[in-house]
Amino acid sequence: MRKGLMVVQSGPIEPAREDEYNDWYDNTHLPQVLAVPGFVAARRYRARSGADPALPGYLAIYEIEADDLTDPVKELRARSAAGEIRQSGAVRLDPPPVVTLYELME
Template sequence: MVVQSRPSDPAREDEYNAWYSGTHLADVCAVPGFVRARRYKVRDAANPSGHAYLAVYEIESDDLDATVAELSVRAGDGRLPMSDALQLDPPPTVAVYELLD
């Protein structure tokens, strides 16, 4: 799973990074099937998406749909709390990729 995001305000970038790296990655990796996560920051200022940050989550699951659904359940019931330092308008871009080889 790949997530592109950015802080809600450039002045809150440190808070956003502290929450994302210090809390959010562990919360997501606590969902059964999510085994690893890494974060990246774009180096090209001309990034067309406008999202300065990228998180890549590795999933190992026999039922990818159920694993991603569990992530949504936890986000909805408060076990995966969001920070208002994360920009939600526009929302982060999320894509789930299936391994081919």
């Protein structure tokens, strides 16, 4: 079984909606993503003050375990397209979140 990380950089659409963004991420989005087979853990981080304001202020790191690391990501996208993964209007989409998949080197 392969191990990897999916790293997502994102942020709220505007500072006034930051609480809404964090509530959705922690209480809705993370549990829905972790319900997808292959996603085994997740952690979130916030940029410290003084970080480049042009970059997304939040980082989510999802641990993935699967024979093919793209399978859980495909399932996540399928569930999103089917409306099973609830989106939030508080997430900044311009520019869109940056998603990168990494494979553990062994």
